[in-house]
Amino acid sequence: MTLAMASAGRWWEPTRIVGTVSGRSSDGEFLAAVAAQIRDTPPGAPSDPSTPSTPSTPSAPSAPSAPSDPSDPSPSGLPVAFGVVGFEPDSRATFHLTAGMVEGPPGAPRSSQLDPRADHAPTVVSLRPRPSADDYSRTVAAALDRIAREGGDRKIVLGRWQDVTMSAPLQPAELAARLHARNPASVVLALPLADPRAQPATLVAATPELLIARRGDRILSRPLAGSVPRASDPGEDKERGRRLLADAKNLREHAFVVRAIADALGPLCDEFRVPAAPCLIGTDSMWHLASPIAGRLSPQATKEWDALRLARLLHPTPAVAGTPRTWAMDAISELEESPRGPFTGAAGWVDAVGDGAFHVVIRAAVVQGVSVRLFAGAGIVDGSIPAEEAAETGAKMMTVMRALGGAK
Numbered sequence: 001m002t003l004a005m006a007s008a009g010r011w012w013e014p015t016r017i018v019g020t021v022s023g024r025s026s027d028g029e030f031l032a033a034v035a036a037q038i039r040d041t042p043p044g045a046p047s048d049p050s051t052p053s054t055p056s057t058p059s060a061p062s063a064p065s066a067p068s069d070p071s072d073p074s075p076s077g078l079p080v081a082f083g084v085v086g087f088e089p090d091s092r093a094t095f096h097l098t099a100g101m102v103e104g105p106p107g108a109p110r111s112s113q114l115d116p117r118a119d120h121a122p123t124v125v126s127l128r129p130r131p132s133a134d135d136y137s138r139t140v141a142a143a144l145d146r147i148a149r150e151g152g153d154r155k156i157v158l159g160r161w162q163d164v165t166m167s168a169p170l171q172p173a174e175l176a177a178r179l180h181a182r183n184p185a186s187v188v189l190a191l192p193l194a195d196p197r198a199q200p201a202t203l204v205a206a207t208p209e210l211l212i213a214r215r216g217d218r219i220l221s222r223p224l225a226g227s228v229p230r231a232s233d234p235g236e237d238k239e240r241g242r243r244l245l246a247d248a249k250n251l252r253e254h255a256f257v258v259r260a261i262a263d264a265l266g267p268l269c270d271e272f273r274v275p276a277a278p279c280l281i282g283t284d285s286m287w288h289l290a291s292p293i294a295g296r297l298s299p300q301a302t303k304e305w306d307a308l309r310l311a312r313l314l315h316p317t318p319a320v321a322g323t324p325r326t327w328a329m330d331a332i333s334e335l336e337e338s339p340r341g342p343f344t345g346a347a348g349w350v351d352a353v354g355d356g357a358f359h360v361v362i363r364a365a366v367v368q369g370v371s372v373r374l375f376a377g378a379g380i381v382d383g384s385i386p387a388e389e390a391a392e393t394g395a396k397m398m399t400v401m402r403a404l405g406g407a408k
């Protein structure tokens with residue numbers, strides 16, 4: 001099985017997986033127990049024979065290097081719990097208890113199953129959008145009706161799926177390596193999902209969105225909301241980014257998220273900084289409005305709030321659910337075709353001292369043999385245009401589609 005993470009040009013793998021636990025995503029007791037369990041996991045603990053370690057794991061842990069990014073796994077080389085909390089309250093959360101994450105060789109893994117020049121590279125043989133772009137546009141219109149009925153000042157994030165079939169089973173590590181090569185500024189995660197009913201599946205994502213990182217008393221969140229697809233012409237591309245920064249509908253969409261995060265984190269902090277206006281960040285396929293929010297936890301909050309508990313406090317934000325949260329989640333479960341599960345969940349790590357980083361599971365796929373399932377969503381507010389939201393979700397899926405070799 002493949003458990004790996006890449007951020008800021010560095011690739012991380014566990015020295016050893018000592019156990020895997022799963023429970024309901026909304027089960028606070030279960031998740032508190034995960035954080036407690038990692039405090040009791042000795043570094044280099046003997047491996048549980050039922051959960052073999054990753055074959056490509058380096059044999060000796062490398063010396064912990066200085067963190068270059070708040071998302072990096074524990075620089076102290078401490079045991080970490082690495083996992084995902086799903087979107088719906090009753091979805092499955094999976095955590096792998098590892099003896100520590102160590103930095104692998106740059107650009108790992110070494111093999112390249114997805115190298116298009118290799119004859120054994122799996123190729124895309126079929127694509128099935130669920131629903132079609134037209135049906136999705138109709139669902140967006142239905143969401144706009146709901147928002148209008150409530151007076152307009154609301155948001156619903158609506159998504160759609162794409163089921164891809166490959167010509168041969170896809171190695172999740174290969175997809176992760178490709179995403180990492182193409183999206184150096186995103187955090188790449190490959191995370192086996194525990195579902196006893198299903199054939200083994202792995203979540204792979206290249207996410208640009210940081211839900212929360214905690215290092216000691218310092219916290220950082222960088223929500224995204226308000227997006228436009230990039231353009232191939234450099235002049236037009238730059239112009240789209242410039243227009244996004246000044247676009248009233250997208251700024252409103254963004255403000256919902258910043259407000260929710262500031263309201264949740266502000267009371268825990270002695271110092272707290274929210275930018276007055278968002279900045280622009282780009283991925284391979286999208287421009288996004290982003291707000292880096294930073295704080296210093298109070299001494300009491302530092303003791304009580306580990307990274308996973310902070311992630312649970314924020315998740316799901318209006319970037320992936322909407323506002324107000326419960327109303328938006330009800331609308332999503334009525335309007336979307338199926339439950340999202342890990343998509344738009346929170347994935348990352350927490351260590352024995354409560355430090356950690358959780359990322360929003362977007363630009364993601366679930367890989368299961370020859371099947372690859374993609375998801376992308378878009379925030380709907382008063383003024384959204386259904387066809388544009390369909391185009392936006394299509395563009396968001398391009399990050400994974402290109403890495404699969406299924407798009408230019």
Ligand SMILES: C=C(O[C@@H]1C=C(C(=O)O)C=C[C@H]1O)C(=O)O
Nearest residue numbers: 225226227319362376377378379
């Ligand atoms: C839901 C997704 O993206 C979220 C919605 C965004 C938006 O509506 O602009 C931007 C980033 C994400 O927070 C996704 O990419 O699937």
